[in-house]
Amino acid sequence: MPLDKNDIAKRIAQELQDGFYVNLGIGIPTLVANYIPENLEIEFQSENGVLGMGPFPFFGEEDADLINAGKQTITTLPGASFFDAATSFGMIRGKHIDLTVLGAMEVDHSGAIANWKIPDKLIKGMGGAMDLVASADNIMVAMMHTDQNGNSKLKTKCSLPLTGVQCVNRIVTNLAVIDITKNGFLLKERAPDVDIDQIIQKTEGNLIVPDYVKEIVLN
Amino acid sequence: MITKTIAGISNALEGIQSGMTIMLGGFGLCGIPENLIKAIADSSLRDFTCISANVGVDNFGLGLLFKEKKIKTMIGSYVGENAEFERQMLSDEIEVILTPMGTLAEKCRAAQMGIPAFYTPAGYGTEIAEGKEIRTFNSKNYILEEAYKADFALIKAWKGDYAGNLIFRGTAKNFNSIMSGAAKTTIVEVEELVPAGSLDPNEIHTPGIFVDRIFQGGYYEKKIENLTNRDH
Numbered sequence: 542m543p544l545d546k547n548d549i550a551k552r553i554a555q556e557l558q559d560g561f562y563v564n565l566g567i568g569i570p571t572l573v574a575n576y577i578p579e580n581l582e583i584e585f586q587s588e589n590g591v592l593g594m595g596p597f598p599f600f601g602e603e604d605a606d607l608i609n610a611g612k613q614t615i616t617t618l619p620g621a622s623f624f625d626a627a628t629s630f631g632m633i634r635g636k637h638i639d640l641t642v643l644g645a646m647e648v649d650h651s652g653a654i655a656n657w658k659i660p661d662k663l664i665k666g667m668g669g670a671m672d673l674v675a676s677a678d679n680i681m682v683a684m685m686h687t688d689q690n691g692n693s694k695l696k697t698k699c700s701l702p703l704t705g706v707q708c709v710n711r712i713v714t715n716l717a718v719i720d721i722t723k724n725g726f727l728l729k730e731r732a733p734d735v736d737i738d739q740i741i742q743k744t745e746g747n748l749i750v751p752d753y754v755k756e757i758v759l760n
Numbered sequence: 761m762i763t764k765t766i767a768g769i770s771n772a773l774e775g776i777q778s779g780m781t782i783m784l785g786g787f788g789l790c791g792i793p794e795n796l797i798k799a800i801a802d803s804s805l806r807d808f809t810c811i812s813a814n815v816g817v818d819n820f821g822l823g824l825l826f827k828e829k830k831i832k833t834m835i836g837s838y839v840g841e842n843a844e845f846e847r848q849m850l851s852d853e854i855e856v857i858l859t860p861m862g863t864l865a866e867k868c869r870a871a872q873m874g875i876p877a878f879y880t881p882a883g884y885g886t887e888i889a890e891g892k893e894i895r896t897f898n899s900k901n902y903i904l905e906e907a908y909k910a911d912f913a914l915i916k917a918w919k920g921d922y923a924g925n926l927i928f929r930g931t932a933k934n935f936n937s938i939m940s941g942a943a944k945t946t947i948v949e950v951e952e953l954v955p956a957g958s959l960d961p962n963e964i965h966t967p968g969i970f971v972d973r974i975f976q977g978g979y980y981e982k983k984i985e986n987l988t989n990r991d992h
Contacts, residue, residue, distance in 0.1 A: 588861065589787045590931045597990040605790065605982035606918075606930035612788040612841075613988035623930055625937040626787070626813070627869040630862030634880065653885070664849065664858075665840035671888065672862030675881035706885030 543715040544732050544757065549683050551576045551759050552713050553642055556681065557583055561639040562632075564588065564673060567611045569683040570642035584620070586638060588629050588669040593621025610669065630669065634676040641677040643670060645684045645709075647699045650725035650746035652709045654682065655701035667704060674705030686714035686743055693745040695719070695726060716740050718757060724749060730757045761956050764924035764948075764974045769795050772947055772975055776805060779832075780911040783811040783868065783939045784822065788841075789985045791932030792821045793916040795949050795977040801828045809833040811868075811908055813861060813935055815845045820983050829853075835908075837861040841985065860888060863905050868935060870907035871942035872970065877906045910943035916977075917966070920950035921959050924968030933965065941970030949977040 544552065550572035557563065557573075559581045565571050574596075577583050585594040587609040594609060595616035603614040632638055647655040654674055657667035674680055687693055695712065711729075712719045717740050718730035725747030731740060731754050741748060766772060773796070776782070786792030800808075801824040810831050816822030825831050826845045833855040839845060848854045859867070860882040870878055879902035883889050893904035915936045918929035926948060928936060940946050953976035 587931075589790070590934050597988045600989045603984060603987055603989065604930060605984050606932045608788060608790050608931055608984075608986070610787075612790070612985040614984060614986070615988075623928075623933055625869075625933050626861065626865035626935050627938045630865050634862060634882075664846075664856075666836065666838040666858045667860055667888075668838035669861040671860035671886065672880075672882040675860075675884055676862075703886040705883075 542732065542734050545715070547572055548759055549713050549715060552718065552757055553681060553683055554578065556640065557581055558639070562586055562592070562637060563640045563642070564633065564638050566643040566670070568644035570644060571611070573642055573683070586629070586632060587615070588626070588633065588673075590624050590626055590629050591615070591617065591621065592624070592632075593618050595621070630672050633669070633672055636676065636678060638677055640679045640681065641673050642681045642683055643673065645682045645694065647694050647696050647701050648682050648684075648709050648712055649696040649699045650721065652707045652721040653699050654704045654709050655699040656704050658702045660702065670704050674708040680709050682709050682712045684712070684714055686716040693743055695744050695746055697746040716743065719748075722749070727751075728754050730755050732757055761923055762968070763922050764968060764971050765922045765953070766973045766975050768975045769799050769978060772796060772949070772973060773799055773803065773805075775945065776800070776912055778805050779807045781809040781811065781909065782912045782914060783908065783910045783943055785913070785915045785934065785936030785939050786821065787813050787931065787934040789816065789821045789983050791916050791928070791934050791936050792816070793914045793949050794980055796914045796947060797821065797824055800830060801825055806830050807832040809835065811835045811864070811910060813837050813864060815839045815842045817841050817985060818844050820981075833857065835859060835864070837864050865935065865938060867905060867908045868942045869938045871909065872938055872940065875907060877904055879903065880905055908942060911945065913939040913941070913943035913946040915940050915946060915948040917948055917950045919952045919954065919959060920948060920974050921954050921956045921968070922974070923956040924948065924971030924974050925959055925964045926950070926966040926971065927959060927963060928965050937966045940966045945972045946970060947972065948974045950974060951977060951980060
């Protein structure tokens, strides 16, 4: 069965390591915060200027001066700090963030990503995405494998305006976990009961399929 | 002691002229100079080039300036959530320059700190890099970006003193502290203005040297753009 959005977030949460500083993009990536293994200490950064983000506030406890990059009201955890946007992006550019998880419209087999603009249709701006993908060493994409019309979002070459080049390390979709290598996409794991032919059929671009591909295990 | 206080919003806009470049602090609706924005929206001034991370929402924040057609060129980073802005952008009524958020922040900080330009990796290989100088350091490619040149910076702080020292609250620091002193003239509105000596010098976020005018805002709505709660 293909993964749902929460399952994708659960699979990405398995990548977290103790002591990681993590930046989560808007959409599926935000859900990763719900599945942090209990034995790990993780701090979440939001690029508008907070480290140590906690859960959403209870009703009535929201504070207009306390939001995340998606403009949602948030809380902070013990050890949190606030800072200006230049410092925030200094953390990102300076490679102090250990893991960045982003959504995407397209990713191609060279590791390029497009997620900020559909010409003449959707122009919302790149926000911090270009800084994040150009800077971080460990960039993971969380997205559905295909678009609403069933077309692969994994590409030989991105057709939409790029957010960054040679930057994505790993993609987790509803069908598979795929790494970006020198030779293209490498199939690492498949969703439970999803057969490899289906993944091959729904993946554009060079997909390397090893002899054995393990199933994604969700806790 | 050098004093930066002005009477209030009535003379805060002195010297601002149509067609100037103004930078505005805030992220979304968080930490925006509400009183200054309303005063400009109500004035006869127009044709501004605005530098701000976002564009507000319809009928609030920077949205008020779009509603009154005060902005000719918008330099920002994330511009969703405002239908009137989108209409003006798609009908080419306004020019829009989209900039990676970290680059936008650093262009403010560079202006504040007297750095004319800097190299950043953000946007390399994308349309943002077109026409810009590229240099390679340690096998990685970077784009040359220049500091902003603005006439006025409009800033919101939580507390300030008569000397112009500022303290921000929560995530409202965002672009406010780095735009202070990044324009020829910096105007700050605060929720609470106190005599010099009332704030602990150890706690100051932005020293008064970066501030030209300071006043206490008359009223703050502090709207929330995306109220999100949890149930348990």
